[in-house]
Amino acid sequence: MRRMIDWLVRRPRVVAATAAALLLGTGSPAWAMHISEGILPPAWAGLWFAVAAPFLWLGLREVRRRSGASPNFKVLTGLVGAAVFVISCMPIPVPFTGTCSHPCGTGLAAIILGPAVTTVVAAIALLLQALFLAHGGLTTLGANIVALGVVGGYAGWLVYAGMRRMGFGVVVAAGAAGLISDWATYAATSGELAAALHGGSSFAATFSAIALAFLPTQLPLGVLEAIVSGAAVRFLAVRRPEFLEQPHAAVVV
Amino acid sequence: MRGWRALPLLTLPLWLAAAPIPARAATWDGVDKTVVEKFAHDAGRPPREPLINTDRGDLLLFVFLVAGAVGGFVAGYCYRALFPPGGVKKA
Numbered sequence: 001m002r003r004m005i006d007w008l009v010r011r012p013r014v015v016a017a018t019a020a021a022l023l024l025g026t027g028s029p030a031w032a033m034h035i036s037e038g039i040l041p042p043a044w045a046g047l048w049f050a051v052a053a054p055f056l057w058l059g060l061r062e063v064r065r066r067s068g069a070s071p072n073f074k075v076l077t078g079l080v081g082a083a084v085f086v087i088s089c090m091p092i093p094v095p096f097t098g099t100c101s102h103p104c105g106t107g108l109a110a111i112i113l114g115p116a117v118t119t120v121v122a123a124i125a126l127l128l129q130a131l132f133l134a135h136g137g138l139t140t141l142g143a144n145i146v147a148l149g150v151v152g153g154y155a156g157w158l159v160y161a162g163m164r165r166m167g168f169g170v171v172v173a174a175g176a177a178g179l180i181s182d183w184a185t186y187a188a189t190s191g192e193l194a195a196a197l198h199g200g201s202s203f204a205a206t207f208s209a210i211a212l213a214f215l216p217t218q219l220p221l222g223v224l225e226a227i228v229s230g231a232a233v234r235f236l237a238v239r240r241p242e243f244l245e246q247p248h249a250a251v252v253v
Numbered sequence: 254m255r256g257w258r259a260l261p262l263l264t265l266p267l268w269l270a271a272a273p274i275p276a277r278a279a280t281w282d283g284v285d286k287t288v289v290e291k292f293a294h295d296a297g298r299p300p301r302e303p304l305i306n307t308d309r310g311d312l313l314l315f316v317f318l319v320a321g322a323v324g325g326f327v328a329g330y331c332y333r334a335l336f337p338p339g340g341v342k343k344a
Contacts, residue, residue, distance in 0.1 A: 033284075033285075033289075034285055034289075035289060036285065036289065036290065036293075036300035036301075036303075037300055037301050037302070037303050037304060038298065038299070038300050038301030039289065039290070039293040039298050039299075039300050040298075041298065071334075072334065072337075075331060075334045075335055079335070082324070091283065093281055098280060098281060099280070099281065099282055099283065099284055099287050100281050100282065100283050100284070101283060101284045102283075130303070130305075131305055132305070132307055132316045132320070133307060133308075133313065133316070134303040134305065134306045134307045134308040134313070135285075135303070135308075137300075137303065137304070138304050138305075139304075189289070193289065193292055193293070196298075197292060197293060197296035197298060198296075199296055199297075206292075209292070210288060210292055213284075213287070213288040213291075213292070214284060214288055217284050217287075218284070
């Protein structure tokens, strides 16, 4: 890391160009997987709230249990929650398609906090975005929690835990977790939309059409999320390995 | 293995540098508009106005300002917990 910082310090023009490109590229938030207010019929919106509720209950119970064991856990949860909030509304332009989308961050969060707590931080991030940033929606909050928090978090965690058990290193496992959690989130959003809006055509046909429409943008963004997740976990493994030794990681180690 | 460290640093600028490459219908809209809302419109369920709409004039900037102030206060108040001098102690 020190070498990386030295490398950056010696190249101020590269840093300035990157910062300028980032500023220009992040002019306004992106709300790619967020299902907006009013799109889902009330019955479907209610169903997704019901699906999200037990996962939220599990997550809140886990937060209470682990906060009792370690006073720093709430602080760590807050930090990771802030990261998920920012990552899940950070627009990345995809040159090949001429559209923007955002990574999810829940794969990385699940590695650090575990999937249950990830559901809680994703729910808080989505609630704040719906309340204060006029995107996503309060009626569609349940569906968005299921896609980003539940599917994204658990998919990322399962991939990471599975690959670690198979003997893969933390960087490769975290990269795969970031990739799969990103794609799984968008697959879940496709499924939620297809279930509610397929109308006369079949669910499978509508799901395929929506997933294929996401594909050109989300395919490269998933790869980008894999690189960022792998790098972040590598950094933690070197500098703060205790973050990767949380109780939920017991299934891996 | 040393090169991987520069990978994220190099990927992002290269990615963004490629942004001006003319793409088909390069509107830079989010996929919420190009995918989610498109399918919702086609299915006869277009999105409606958010229940709390902060996307008006400079209201969104004000919300960011308040959020930044509150977040900064909380981070400052919990500075020792966030950045302990000797690192995070194991439970």
